[in-house]
Amino acid sequence: MFPPLPNPTVKPTPAQFGEQDLIRRSASNVAPPARQLTPVAKLIDTSKCIGCKACQAACLEWNDLREKVGFNSGVLDNPLDLTPASLTVMRFSEWINPETQNLEWLIRKDGCMHCADPGCLKACPAPGAIVQYSNGIVDFDHDRCIGCGYCIKGCPFNIPRISQVDHKAYKCTLCSDRVAVGQGPACAKACPTQAIVFGTKEEMKQHAEGRIKDLKSRGFKNAGLYDPPGVGGTHVMYVLHHADKPEIYANLARDPRISPIVELWKGVTKYAGLAAMGGFAAFGFLHYLISGPNKVSEEDEKKAEQLTGSDVS
Amino acid sequence: MTAYDVERGDAIHPGKPVTVDRYTGGARINHWITATSLVLLALSGLALFHPSLFFLTGLFGGGQWTRTIHPWIGVVLFFSFTGLFIRFWRANLWKAEDGTWLARLKDVLTGHEERLPEVGKYNAGQKAVFWGMSLLILILIASGFVIWDQYFAAYSTIDQKRIAVLIHAIAAVTIICVWIVHVYAAIWVRGTISAMTRGRVTGGWAWRHHRKWLRELVGGKERRS
Numbered sequence: 001m002f003p004p005l006p007n008p009t010v011k012p013t014p015a016q017f018g019e020q021d022l023i024r025r026s027a028s029n030v031a032p033p034a035r036q037l038t039p040v041a042k043l044i045d046t047s048k049c050i051g052c053k054a055c056q057a058a059c060l061e062w063n064d065l066r067e068k069v070g071f072n073s074g075v076l077d078n079p080l081d082l083t084p085a086s087l088t089v090m091r092f093s094e095w096i097n098p099e100t101q102n103l104e105w106l107i108r109k110d111g112c113m114h115c116a117d118p119g120c121l122k123a124c125p126a127p128g129a130i131v132q133y134s135n136g137i138v139d140f141d142h143d144r145c146i147g148c149g150y151c152i153k154g155c156p157f158n159i160p161r162i163s164q165v166d167h168k169a170y171k172c173t174l175c176s177d178r179v180a181v182g183q184g185p186a187c188a189k190a191c192p193t194q195a196i197v198f199g200t201k202e203e204m205k206q207h208a209e210g211r212i213k214d215l216k217s218r219g220f221k222n223a224g225l226y227d228p229p230g231v232g233g234t235h236v237m238y239v240l241h242h243a244d245k246p247e248i249y250a251n252l253a254r255d256p257r258i259s260p261i262v263e264l265w266k267g268v269t270k271y272a273g274l275a276a277m278g279g280f281a282a283f284g285f286l287h288y289l290i291s292g293p294n295k296v297s298e299e300d301e302k303k304a305e306q307l308t309g310s311d312v313s
Numbered sequence: 314m315t316a317y318d319v320e321r322g323d324a325i326h327p328g329k330p331v332t333v334d335r336y337t338g339g340a341r342i343n344h345w346i347t348a349t350s351l352v353l354l355a356l357s358g359l360a361l362f363h364p365s366l367f368f369l370t371g372l373f374g375g376g377q378w379t380r381t382i383h384p385w386i387g388v389v390l391f392f393s394f395t396g397l398f399i400r401f402w403r404a405n406l407w408k409a410e411d412g413t414w415l416a417r418l419k420d421v422l423t424g425h426e427e428r429l430p431e432v433g434k435y436n437a438g439q440k441a442v443f444w445g446m447s448l449l450i451l452i453l454i455a456s457g458f459v460i461w462d463q464y465f466a467a468y469s470t471i472d473q474k475r476i477a478v479l480i481h482a483i484a485a486v487t488i489i490c491v492w493i494v495h496v497y498a499a500i501w502v503r504g505t506i507s508a509m510t511r512g513r514v515t516g517g518w519a520w521r522h523h524r525k526w527l528r529e530l531v532g533g534k535e536r537r538s
Binding site (some may be wrong): 127147272293295305309 | 460
């Protein structure tokens with residue numbers, strides 16, 4: 001068992017990281033930070049999850065969010081999808097294992113994966129609206145968000161949601177405010193089975209190793225860690241009993257990466273576009289300098305007068 | 314001869330110099346609504362296109378306002394341009410001399426007008442701008458709706474939105490280049506701008522640049538008289 005998160009002190013604590021620890025800032029550059037924070041991670045063990053949704057409740061409570069009363073759509077997923085208020089949802093999948101013919105109930109807590117190479121940040125046009133700290137947390141700064149929805153196009157996991165109330169994008173913050181004062185995310189704190197644990201990324205990988213060994217000893221020979229390299233690894237990782245088939249967990253991406261279309265859009269298009277527009281303008285400017293204006297001559301006017309009969313009238 | 318290059322309102326006023334009515338009041342108002350929309354769209358779009366141009370959002374009241382207003386201006390442009398299209402499409406149909414004119418683009422740029430064929434109300438360059446704008450505006454409005462998340466987010470998949478946003482960006486860059494050509498040509502070829510401001514050009518301008526159109530106008534006048 002991973003040691004539970006200690007209860008917080010009641011004394012006010014200064015934030016342990018902030019602006020000075022940014023390694024990426026959307027649509028702008030940051031100076032490399034003077035120090036490197038220890039990378040943190042949340043580990044979600046799908047094999048220990050009982051689907052109680054305590055994490056969902058804790059998330060709403062800590063972030064002071066209210067999900068509107070929904071409807072029962074006949075499945076346990078509630079709400080059915082992530083929303084601007086529900087930054088995490090449990091996704092329930094019923095899967096018949098073809099080897100054992102057992103019905104397996106796979107429950108995956110969905111939410112932002114805090115990619116090391118965040119597609120949302122790459123796509124964002126608003127300077128500073130999305131930031132990445134050197135501990136791996138990817139956070140949205142709502143004061144700077146313009147609500148364009150580019151982060152949705154950039155994200156390989158379909159996570160950000162735009163609020164129809166304030167037109168800003170919302171997603172899991174990995175409780176950056178709690179982590180900054182030495183606490184863990186609210187969901188991890190609330191999880192009754194330690195299916196969600198939080199610590200440094202190294203600790204989480206080690207803990208996962210023990211869990212995977214245990215699962216393998218129980219017959220889950222494909223148990224493994226989900227830390228997809230296509231996005232540089234993530235700071236929210238899963239222990240999956242069937243790591244060879246991530247898609248059975250409510251379509252978890254097998255090999256997530258920033259879409260090549262987004263790379264094209266935010267890469268060569270941006271620079272080639274500016275160059276093309278600049279090139280056309282420069283051509284016009286040079287052409288004018290060299291050849292001067294194209295003026296109508298006296299003779300042209302005379303010809304027109306002859307043609308229209310004005311010269312005789 | 315068929316004078317299908319002559320548009321409604323085109324007329325010659327003999328005198329010294331000769332003046333020629335080229336655009337009606339309606340066409341000019343229509344043009345300037347389109348022009349204003351296009352410039353505002355370019356500014357607000359460029360603000361979100363490259364981080365170094367994000368400051369342009371200040372012109373629209375900040376990022377949120379820029380994001381809100383851009384698609385609405387696009388709708389205005391679409392309807393306004395549709396008006397221009399209906400007015401101008403006939404005179405912009407491609408003719409035999411347009412190929413010759415385009416093949417001698419070097420003579421156009423070096424000012425050897427005498428080596429160019431006589432052209433009607435629009436030359437091949439103007440026609441290329443017209444059809445380029447028409448096609449690009451169609452592409453922009455269609456791709457724009459796909460990425461207008463505030464109202465239409467539910468009607469397309471994220472993959473479709475990614476393709477749409479890329480197409481929208483490329484089409485926007487292209488239309489800005491076409492716009493630069495259009496504006497530069499109007500500045501470079503003296504006597505052109507008055508066509509869209511006062512609606513008139515001089516006879517000499519028409520003789521020099523659109524002789525076939527001028528001849529058609531004179532011919533029509535003779536037939537009428």
